[in-house]
Amino acid sequence: MSAALAFNRLLQALLTLLAVSFLVYILIGLMPGDPIDLMAAGNPRFTPEDAARLRALYGLDQPLPVRYGRWLTAALQGDLGYSRLYNMPVLEVLWPRFVNTGLLLGISLIITLMLALPLGVHAARHLGSWSDRAINLFCLAGISLPHFWLGILLISLFAVTLGWLPAGASLEGDFGDDIRAMTLPVATLAVSGLAVYVRHLRAAMTDALRADHIRTARAKGCSPARTVWNHAFKNALPPVLTILMLDLGTLFSGALTVEAVFGFPGMGKLMFDAVMGNDYNLALCGFLILTFFVLLANFMADFLYAALDPRVSYGVKR
Amino acid sequence: MSRYLPLGFLLALLAVCFSAGAIENALSLAGNEADLGSRFLSPSSTHFLGTDELGRDVFIRLLYGGQVSLLVAIIAGLVAAFIGTTLGMAAGYAGGRWDALLMRFTDMLISLPALPLLIILSALDIGKLGLGDFANAPSASLYKIIAIISLLSWTTVARLARARTLTLKEMDFVRAARALGRTGFKIVLRHIFPNLLGTIVVATALTAGNIILVESVLSFLGLGIQPPLPSWGNMLTNAQETIWEHARLTVYPGAMIFATVLAFNFLGDRLQNRLDPKSRSRI
Numbered sequence: 001m002s003a004a005l006a007f008n009r010l011l012q013a014l015l016t017l018l019a020v021s022f023l024v025y026i027l028i029g030l031m032p033g034d035p036i037d038l039m040a041a042g043n044p045r046f047t048p049e050d051a052a053r054l055r056a057l058y059g060l061d062q063p064l065p066v067r068y069g070r071w072l073t074a075a076l077q078g079d080l081g082y083s084r085l086y087n088m089p090v091l092e093v094l095w096p097r098f099v100n101t102g103l104l105l106g107i108s109l110i111i112t113l114m115l116a117l118p119l120g121v122h123a124a125r126h127l128g129s130w131s132d133r134a135i136n137l138f139c140l141a142g143i144s145l146p147h148f149w150l151g152i153l154l155i156s157l158f159a160v161t162l163g164w165l166p167a168g169a170s171l172e173g174d175f176g177d178d179i180r181a182m183t184l185p186v187a188t189l190a191v192s193g194l195a196v197y198v199r200h201l202r203a204a205m206t207d208a209l210r211a212d213h214i215r216t217a218r219a220k221g222c223s224p225a226r227t228v229w230n231h232a233f234k235n236a237l238p239p240v241l242t243i244l245m246l247d248l249g250t251l252f253s254g255a256l257t258v259e260a261v262f263g264f265p266g267m268g269k270l271m272f273d274a275v276m277g278n279d280y281n282l283a284l285c286g287f288l289i290l291t292f293f294v295l296l297a298n299f300m301a302d303f304l305y306a307a308l309d310p311r312v313s314y315g316v317k318r
Numbered sequence: 319m320s321r322y323l324p325l326g327f328l329l330a331l332l333a334v335c336f337s338a339g340a341i342e343n344a345l346s347l348a349g350n351e352a353d354l355g356s357r358f359l360s361p362s363s364t365h366f367l368g369t370d371e372l373g374r375d376v377f378i379r380l381l382y383g384g385q386v387s388l389l390v391a392i393i394a395g396l397v398a399a400f401i402g403t404t405l406g407m408a409a410g411y412a413g414g415r416w417d418a419l420l421m422r423f424t425d426m427l428i429s430l431p432a433l434p435l436l437i438i439l440s441a442l443d444i445g446k447l448g449l450g451d452f453a454n455a456p457s458a459s460l461y462k463i464i465a466i467i468s469l470l471s472w473t474t475v476a477r478l479a480r481a482r483t484l485t486l487k488e489m490d491f492v493r494a495a496r497a498l499g500r501t502g503f504k505i506v507l508r509h510i511f512p513n514l515l516g517t518i519v520v521a522t523a524l525t526a527g528n529i530i531l532v533e534s535v536l537s538f539l540g541l542g543i544q545p546p547l548p549s550w551g552n553m554l555t556n557a558q559e560t561i562w563e564h565a566r567l568t569v570y571p572g573a574m575i576f577a578t579v580l581a582f583n584f585l586g587d588r589l590q591n592r593l594d595p596k597s598r599s600r601i
Contacts, residue, residue, distance in 0.1 A: 148534075252434060
């Protein structure tokens with residue numbers, strides 16, 4: 001990818017982030033409750049003059065663009081404000097939760113891909129066969145399944161009926177217990193994502209198997225396994241990996257649901273708790289951070305695609 | 319499987335759910351009234367699916383919940399289809415800078431983490447938007463959820479409508495209309511829109527399925543439809559709280575969501591094949 005184009009993409013990502021941050025700032029103002037009212041609530045001797053003084057002190061009497069400018073300057077210096085719910089700076093609350101979510105998503109994604117690869121490739125190799133149709137049907141069911149219900153069903157089977165695994169997933173720091181606690185959330189996420197990736201893989205693999213060089217490979221006597229894995233699979237992987245990178249937003253959404261069902265201490269659960277506990281600054285900053293990572297992944301997806309597939313070059317303009 | 323099964327299922331579901339009141343009377347049950355004397359009853363000939371934690375009949379509540387879920391899916395689906403079609407056609411037909419701008423915006427919206435955004439939006443105080451009276455109405459949570467979901471669900475329709483408009487725009491009959499001096503607005507309305515209908519219907523069916531999923535998650539989290547108004551999502555919230563004693567109750571609402579979404583997805587798939595027989599089995 002040429003430098004100019006990379007710069008262009010980076011600029012776009014930054015503009016989007018700026019737009020989202022402005023949106024977030026506006027939304028903070030639209031959330032229930034008013035900080036000054038909250039301070040006044042516990043104090044019977046609070047006069048309207050005091051309120052006006054406090055408003056001036058915190059700069060709340062300034063016009064919106066000025067306030068946003070101040071907030072943005074502070075945010076860029078890493079000061080995202082304070083969390084009312086946890087009595088800590090927002091970033092300190094967010095970081096450990098973000099790591100947990102990353103772990104949850106990472107592990108389940110690896111499992112998803114390990115299951116999706118054979119299924120997708122098999123379906124593409126045997127288009128129209130009964131196994132292909134069965135896989136298709138499974139995929140259609142998979143994308144129609146509410147993830148949180150799957151989580152609840154797994155709890156009811158493995159925690160309530162069989163008693164093998166804990167129903168909640170709070171991490172206590174004990175390695176063995178944490179693994180047991182994470183099993184059900186990871187399984188829920190892995191199965192939920194499976195259908196989507198099998199579909200993408202099947203489509204990409206079908207395209208790859210239609211290419212001329214596959215026919216050449218077959219004609220020169222290449223074994224079927226070698227043709228599929230060495231010649232076709234290599235070409236099917238870049239689009240799927242790119243979709244994966246572009247899908248980070250969806251992955252975060254899935255993680256949020258599963259974290260809420262199992263009480264897993266990740267970003268999603270945190271944002272949910274923050275919204276329920278009226279800690280809107282925390283929720284919105286969480287959203288801003290998630291958006292930042294989504295945009296970063298989108299930006300990197302372009303590079304990844306060009307790196308994996310040498311035929312793609314964004315730089316050439318005719 | 320029969321060709322008409324998904325559509326038949328959805329129509330039957332619609333009919334049964336919206337005659338919930340009549341069914342309730344016929345069975346002489348009161349679905350939304352608590353009866354603490356008959357909590358957690360097992361399925362019987364009076365209570366087909368038993369009763370819940372407040373002694374309410376689960377079957378009747380499923381029907382009322384279905385009313386809400388289907389209403390949200392239909393209204394939000396139609397609003398999303400309207401917004402998506404309008405923007406998609408405008409972007410595709412206008413082309414150039416407008417197209418780039420609108421599609422950038424669509425891409426941005428698609429890439430955002432949707433559910434985190436939705437839970438934040440559902441916490442909004444609509445009173446602060448100057449809708450004070452409206453915000454206090456009992457069914458405000460229903461309208462709010464419809465508004466929020468429609469505003470984030472139009473992207474699929476918009477992208478497909480735009481892609482199709484780009485093709486249609488270059489076709490001879492459209493060029494002929496342009497040469498005859500028809501205005502852009504009329505060309506879009508008379509010549510492009512009718513040819514888009516199939517695409518829009520498919521995209522809307524798939525969107526509606528997705529809307530049901532989103533609504534149920536939000537209601538499950540306690541941020542969508544507010545009790546006592548039942549929805550499949552918030553029935554699951556209550557069911558999860560009593561999962562240790564009565565796991566049975568977690569099955570029904572989830573199965574309803576699953577079956578309905580599956581029907582919408584099958585319907586979309588089938589229509590797609592019908593409209594474009596070359597693309598057997600959508601990927």
